[in-house]
Amino acid sequence: MEIMGKIYGINGPVIYLKGNLGFKMAEMVYVGKDKLVGEVIGLTKDKTTIQVYEETTGLKPGEEVYSTGSSLSVVLAPGILSNIFDGIERPLKEISKQSGAFIPRGVNVDCLDTEKKWNTHITIKEGERVFGGTIIAEVPETTAITHKSMVPPNTEGIVIKTVADGEYSIFEPIVTIECADGERKELTLAQKWPIRVPRPTAKRQPIDRPLLTGQRILDSLFPIAKGGTAAIPGGFGTGKTMTQHQLAKWSDADIIIYIGCGERGNEMTNVLEEFSQLIDPRSGNLLLARTALIANTSNMPVAAREASIYTGITLAEYYRDMGYHVAIMADSTSRWAEALRELSGRLEEMPAEEGFPAYLASRLSAFYERAGFMQNLNGSEGSVTIIGAVSPQGGDFSEPVTQNTKRFVRCFFALDKSLAYARHFPAIHWLTSYSEYVPDLAPWYTDHVAPDFINCRNQILSLLSQENSLNEIVKLIGSDVLPDDQKLVLEIARIIRLGFLQQNAFHKEDTYVPMDKQYKMMDVILYLYDKCKKLVAMNMPMSLIREDHIFEKLVSIKYDVANKDLYKFDEYKTMIDEFYNRLIETNA
Structure with a gap:
């Protein structure tokens, strides 16, 4: 220095x-x-x-x-997963060993353990030509993930020396290459990369497969794609963090990067403690084995909060380059924007709307643009999916961070305060949320779930939209004056809201729902709707149709039919047919 x-x-x-x-x-x-x-x-x-x-x-x-x-760079090497870092990749566990519960100024710790020996398998031979992205060694980083150490981007040459398989620390030379200009470079398990520079890829691939989350309102109504972007805006207490927890636990991403950016210290502590105990449903091991956490609480320096987002996305891009699908949970980008505002104020820059800097939109777009489904330099495919929570003050979605985020994401999961206070979780409102990925993902749903899946989804949303219009009339003149076909819409929409959209994260059958069950739930609800529509067309009064308990049975179908017992949906259709025939015979 x-x-x-x-x-x-x-x-x-x-x-x-x-x-x-x-x-x-x-x-x-x-x-x-x-x-x-x-x-x-x-x-x-x-x-x-x-x-x-x-x-x-x-x-x-x-x-x-x-x-x-x-x-400003991060060290990329084995040891990132299962670790907890601050905003500039300093491991909090090591800091706590040195100085206790609080981070002192000027603390000097290595980003990753430089002494630990990793069981290393060399994957290249002498005489091979290597280039940026070529995998030179594999290390079992955790029980869930094999770490693939690569040649740094923009590096190319002939391998002239390799070490034997064995145990090596992250900075020990394992491969020596000779570049075109005759320079010799020693490669290790580690490389450094500046956090504000996106890692290069060979090609951006079209988005064609969903990130499956097991959450019905997301997978069926508002799907997010692998390599896609989503925002979860919501006021205080609406469930942003808990929604991200569910996505982190159940989504079919290989690796989760969770960025706690400017959240309250006690809330972040709960997140860290909870994550360290969560069991990965895919492997039965701890979820932390495929998770890295970046904790930058609201009482930590504001500039580090601004950097934490870039640290997280750089770690994600590194694992994407290995061929993994990575999901980033950024909680929350509003606190990050507030850090930008404070720094901008200190720099005496001209403020824009609500005091945020004029470059807020370009910074948000630069962050979300680093998502994508990519063909990597080594020919593998990987993706980075960004799911950012937004915390608008007072739940006002018209404020600048929410509005600018909306410009750059293609999924908008709008959390609603009235739903949350009514204990309807996830509190994602079906009328203010949207997903622009549906046309891109329609072929996947047709091929992998059911040919009429998208049609069922559209009918469900149509019924919910009709219910909203009818509720405006009901508020004015009551429901008794509505014709029976409109009363039926209200009844079926109630089944959809309570039996399909509402999901219990603490119920073993309902916390995660596979796509086949989601489709069959929609299908059986619409089957009941079609039968009841025919009864109403025969002038059967809704008061008589409602007397049967079939509606309540469909509300509890999410609990009564186990995820593996999908054959029971045929029994429900038989039950609906019997209900239909019974009413016709009774009133013949």
């Missing part, structure tokens, strides 16, 4: 140096005698501006700033 200058001014997490001292834009620096981590964010001939990722209390003008010569 080289001393490049001295502090001239301090404004919260932003410090200034006088003059152009030779720094590069986005360069990582160390600030003051405690070596606080910072990043260059502004350069003019008269002034250098640096944001500091740690608490600047006690820092004073005249203290020295040290250059590192490199961008």
